[in-house]
Amino acid sequence: MTAKRLRGIALLAISMVFLLAWAFPIIWSVMNSLKTDSDVLAYPPKLVFTPTWEAYRDVLFGSGSILPNLLSSVIISVGTTIVTMLMAVPAAYALARLRFRGKKFAGFYVLATQMLPPVGIIIPYFLVLRNIGWIDTYQGIILIYLSFSLPFAIWLLVSYFEDIPFEMEEAAYLDGASRLKTLWRIIIPQVRGGIAVTVVFVFLNAWNEFLFAVVLSGNTVRPVTVAMFNFVSVEQTLWAKLAAVSVLAMLPVVVLGVVAQKHIVKGLTVGAVKGGGRR
Amino acid sequence: MSGQGQVSFRNIVKMHGEFAALKGVNFDIKPGEFFALLGPSGSGKSTTLRILAGLDTPTAGRVLIDDKDVTSTDARDRDIAMVFQSYALYPHMTVAENIAFPLEMAKLPKSEIAPAVKDAARKVKIDHLLDRKPGQLSGGQQQRCALARAIVRKARLFLLDEPLSNLDAKLRLETRAELKKLQRSLGVTAVYVTHDQEEAMTLADRMAVFMSGEIQQVGTPAEVFARPNSIDIAGFIGNPPMNLVPARYVDGDVIVAGHRLKTTTTTAGERDVVVGLRPGALRMSEGGLGARVDLIEDLGDTAVLDLDCAGTMIRMRVADGNIPGEGDTISITARPQDVHLFDPATRMRL
Numbered sequence: 099m100t101a102k103r104l105r106g107i108a109l110l111a112i113s114m115v116f117l118l119a120w121a122f123p124i125i126w127s128v129m130n131s132l133k134t135d136s137d138v139l140a141y142p143p144k145l146v147f148t149p150t151w152e153a154y155r156d157v158l159f160g161s162g163s164i165l166p167n168l169l170s171s172v173i174i175s176v177g178t179t180i181v182t183m184l185m186a187v188p189a190a191y192a193l194a195r196l197r198f199r200g201k202k203f204a205g206f207y208v209l210a211t212q213m214l215p216p217v218g219i220i221i222p223y224f225l226v227l228r229n230i231g232w233i234d235t236y237q238g239i240i241l242i243y244l245s246f247s248l249p250f251a252i253w254l255l256v257s258y259f260e261d262i263p264f265e266m267e268e269a270a271y272l273d274g275a276s277r278l279k280t281l282w283r284i285i286i287p288q289v290r291g292g293i294a295v296t297v298v299f300v301f302l303n304a305w306n307e308f309l310f311a312v313v314l315s316g317n318t319v320r321p322v323t324v325a326m327f328n329f330v331s332v333e334q335t336l337w338a339k340l341a342a343v344s345v346l347a348m349l350p351v352v353v354l355g356v357v358a359q360k361h362i363v364k365g366l367t368v369g370a371v372k373g374g375g376r377r
Numbered sequence: 378m379s380g381q382g383q384v385s386f387r388n389i390v391k392m393h394g395e396f397a398a399l400k401g402v403n404f405d406i407k408p409g410e411f412f413a414l415l416g417p418s419g420s421g422k423s424t425t426l427r428i429l430a431g432l433d434t435p436t437a438g439r440v441l442i443d444d445k446d447v448t449s450t451d452a453r454d455r456d457i458a459m460v461f462q463s464y465a466l467y468p469h470m471t472v473a474e475n476i477a478f479p480l481e482m483a484k485l486p487k488s489e490i491a492p493a494v495k496d497a498a499r500k501v502k503i504d505h506l507l508d509r510k511p512g513q514l515s516g517g518q519q520q521r522c523a524l525a526r527a528i529v530r531k532a533r534l535f536l537l538d539e540p541l542s543n544l545d546a547k548l549r550l551e552t553r554a555e556l557k558k559l560q561r562s563l564g565v566t567a568v569y570v571t572h573d574q575e576e577a578m579t580l581a582d583r584m585a586v587f588m589s590g591e592i593q594q595v596g597t598p599a600e601v602f603a604r605p606n607s608i609d610i611a612g613f614i615g616n617p618p619m620n621l622v623p624a625r626y627v628d629g630d631v632i633v634a635g636h637r638l639k640t641t642t643t644t645a646g647e648r649d650v651v652v653g654l655r656p657g658a659l660r661m662s663e664g665g666l667g668a669r670v671d672l673i674e675d676l677g678d679t680a681v682l683d684l685d686c687a688g689t690m691i692r693m694r695v696a697d698g699n700i701p702g703e704g705d706t707i708s709i710t711a712r713p714q715d716v717h718l719f720d721p722a723t724r725m726r727l
Contacts, residue, residue, distance in 0.1 A: 268432050269465035271452040273526070274482035283478075287469040 124348070130341035138337040153342035157329075164343055167325035171347070173236055174311075174321055175304040178243040182251050182300050187293065189248075190255035191281060195267075205256075211249040220313055227314055234316030242310055247300045254299065258292030259285065294361040298354050305351060322347045381408040381443045382533040382566030384429065389438035391424055398424045400590045401438070406568065406583075411560050413569045413577035416587030417613065423538060425587070426570045430536055431455050442534065453482075458527035459536040462543065464519050466511040472498070472522050473507040479530040497529035500559065517548045524556075528563060535560070535567045541576065553579060574614050578602065586610050604717075608724040611653045611717065617681060620659075620691045623721065624652040631716060634686040636666040640716035644727050653717035656681060656694040661701075665710030668693075670701050684709070 130138050132149040157164050192198075193205055223242050224233070232238030262285055270280040286293070308323040315324055326343050329336040384406040391399040399421045406412045414422040427433040429440060431452030440448045447455055458479070467475050476494045485493070498504040501521040511519055520540060527535060540556070541549045557580055560567045571577050577584045578598040586594045586601060594606040605611040611619040624633045627647050631638050638652070668684035668691065680700045684691045684707075693709060701707050718727040 263463060263465065265461045265463050265465040266467065268430075268452070269459070269461060270467075270478075271432070272430060272455075272457060272459045273479035273530075274453045275478075276453065279482070284467055 127341045127344045127348075130337055131345045133338055135336065135338050138341075153338040154346075157339050157342045157346070162328055164322055164325050164328075164346070167320050167322040168346065170236075170315075170319050171305055171321040171323070174239050174243070174319070175301050177236060177240045178247055178304040179297055179301045181240060181244060182247045183293070183297060185244075186248055186251035186255055186296065187286070188281075190252045191259050191285065193252065194256045194259035208249040208252050211246065212253070216246070216309055220310060223310070224313055233314060234318050236319055239311065239314055239319060239321075242314060243304050243307065247303055250303070251296045251300050254296050255289070255292055258289040262288055291361045294358055298358040298361070301354065302351055305347075382406075383408045383443050384412075384534065384566070384568070385441040385444075386425070386429075387439040387441065389425070389428060389435045389440065391421075391428065391433065392436040397590055399428075399435070402590075402592055404585050404592060404595050406566060408566055409564050411557070411567045411569065411580055411582045413571060413581035413584035414587060415571055415574060415577040415581075415584050418572055419589075420587035421590045422570050422572075422585075422587045426536055426538055426568060429534075429568060430457055430459055455534075456532050457534045457536060458530055458532035460520075460523045460527050460538065460540045462539040464511075464523040464543075466519060466522055466526075468511050470510070471507065472503060472509050472511070472514070472525075475511065475522055476507075476525045476529050479526060483530065493529055494525075497525040500528065500562075501525045501555075516543055516545075517552070520544060520552065524559070528559070528565075531563075531565075533566065535563075535565045537567065537569045539571055540569075541571075542573075556580065575616060578614070586613070588613075604726070605653070606726050608651055608653075608719045608721075611719065615655060617656050617692050617694075619717070620652075620654040620656065621719070622652045622654070622689055622691065624650055626650045626718065631718065634666060634689045636686075638666070638711060638716050639713040640718060641713045642716070642718045642727055644718065649721055650727065651719040651721050653719060654691065654711055655715060656692045658711050658715035659691070659693040659709050660711070661695070661699070661707050662710045663708055665708040668707055668709055670703050670705045670707060673700060673703055675700070 131153050132151070133144070133147055134150055134152065137144050137147050156162075159165075193201065193208075223245075227233045227238045227242070232241070266284060266288075267280055270284045271277075275283065306323065307321075311321050311324050315321060322343065326340060326347070329340040329343065386402050386404050389399055389402040390397065402421070402425060414425055416422045424433060428435050431447070431450060431454075435448065438448075439446055442455065467478065470478070473494050476497055477490050480490045480493055494507070495504060498507055501524045503518055503521045503525060506514060506518060506522075511522065514522060520543070523540070537556075541552055544552060553576060569577070569580060581598055583595065583597050584601060585592045586606075588607070588609045593610055594601055601610065602614055605614060605619065608621055612621055622633055624631045625647070626644055626649075629640070629643065631640055631650060631652050633652055640652075644650070666686055668686040670682050671685050672683040674681040674683075678697050679694055680697070682693045682695060682701070684693055686709075691709075719725065720727055
């Protein structure tokens with residue numbers, strides 16, 4: 099047994115510990131979602147049990163169906179993502195490329211918004227939305243989500259745009275392309291990876307958001323993160339159903355994560371090596 | 378679309394804050410000419426090219442192309458093609474798509490684009506690589522792809538910004554010769570930026586030599602080589618460059634390291650000068666300037682000697698078969714017409 103081999107085993111063991119710590123709550127949720135309520139509460143916990151889809155059937159098609167809430171979540175997340183990207187791509191391009199008065203300040207402002215504790219601004223947001231009558235509306239929630247998704251998306255995208263050499267753009271101008279054509283045909287295809295990463299992050303942030311949603315939503319617009327608490331009441335907690343909803347809410351996240359995994363890993367290391375992601 | 382390709386720069390000034398990158402540049406390029414902008418880095422030659430391309434705007438002055446003022450015309454409306462030092466190929470497009478891009482932007486019908494792309498690729502010998510992406514090409518092939526993209530449109534002006542500097546030495550020499558042939562066969566006006574005086578000498582019909590934001594001389598390579606306008610140009614052109622030695626002018630002669638040399642240049646009275654002597658214009662002859670051979674750099678057909686003439690360093694080029702030994706003492710001289718004189722104060726030619 100060589101030292102190299104030992105090292106490999108030690109590393110594997112350490113990673114398994116971390117993986118387990120991360121995976122445990124998810125495994126636990128999946129298991130509970132397939133149990134009956136009595137099985138959930140059994141002590142010691144039952145590791146071997148007869149799985150049942152009852153909880154899923156109830157939360158999807160029962161009287162308190164969460165389908166409308168899932169739809170709400172989809173509308174909010176997709177809406178937030180589309181509006182964010184439509185604004186963030188040109189904004190990031192401008193920040194990366196153009197010279198204009200106040201650019202430094204704009205860059206700092208974008209970052210500064212990320213430093214505010216969200217709880218600190220929730221009451222003003224509530225008051226503003228109430229005054230314009232946008233509480234419990236899609237446009238209201240999407241507007242508020244934009245206030246943090248947009249700076250984040252811009253900040254993430256700028257580094258991708260900055261990676262593209264100026265000469266590439268100048269070559270396009272000399273080839274007869276307008277600025278917009280250059281952005282569309284030359285620049286954006288090269289930041290596809292960055293755009294994919296940003297879409298995933300923005301979508302997930304909106305999908306997982308709870309704090310603002312619980313304050314600013316109501317009976318009409320109620321995303322699944324808030325609706326989950328229908329199954330928690332003063333008298334009892336419907337564990338199996340709560341777990342089933344959690345798993346359903348997790349599904350799109352997991353799917354997106356797997357699909358975009360390659361881009362995300364690249365996205366996390368962008369800027370580490372100048373231009374390393376490109377050629 | 379293709380026009381004449383005549384260029385005039387009129388008093389172009391470019392300021393970067395307080396720093397003057399160009400201090401009033403004037404020159405004219407004739408249609409069909411291969412014109413080099415030569416100078417050390419930071420001399421303003423690239424800025425000049427960028428202003429001509431429309432990628433930078435001058436602080437003052439006017440740029441004329443075919444007698445039309447284009448100073449404030451957008452780059453894309455100038456009908457200019459350019460090869461960048463980094464090639465600036467579009468990495469997400471194939472070679473064919475890269476070459477086709479300028480034609481697409483010019484809204485040419487598809488039926489005309491395909492043959493034009495093929496034709497341009499054939500001219501630079503990359504027609505077998507049309508389906509590759511730039512990342513799958515060697516440096517030389519990328520360079521050819523950039524050339525093809527520039528020539529496909531048949532623009533009236535063809536700009537090249539140090540296009541050979543990223544190639545290895547052998548490829549550089551090959552491509553240099555091909556570039557010249559290509560430009561001749563296309564008959565297009567070419568403006569070529571380089572810091573390599575050998576490239577400029579071999580390629581250019583005429584050249585402008587830049588020194589710290591100014592053009593110090595415009596002429597054919599032979600003219601600039603034979604009669605450099607200033608000490609800076611004399612020390613920049615030629616390999617090895619001209620020997621520049623402080624000396625004293627006394628009625629028709631110059632005294633270099635204690636020895637009298639005849640010169641054809643005349644100037645008033647007795648004064649301090651800088652004497653310029655081309656290494657290749659020096660000959661060995663009896664009764665000349667005494668010199669000890671410090672070092673011999675043998676280049677095969679010729680050799681460069683480092684000579685110590687009473688404390689003054691002079692380099693001399695001699696033909697094969699005529700090489701003295703290291704440590705030998707020889708006597709050198711130059712024909713009067715090969716003795717150039719410069720003013721040490723203004724640094725200009727006398």
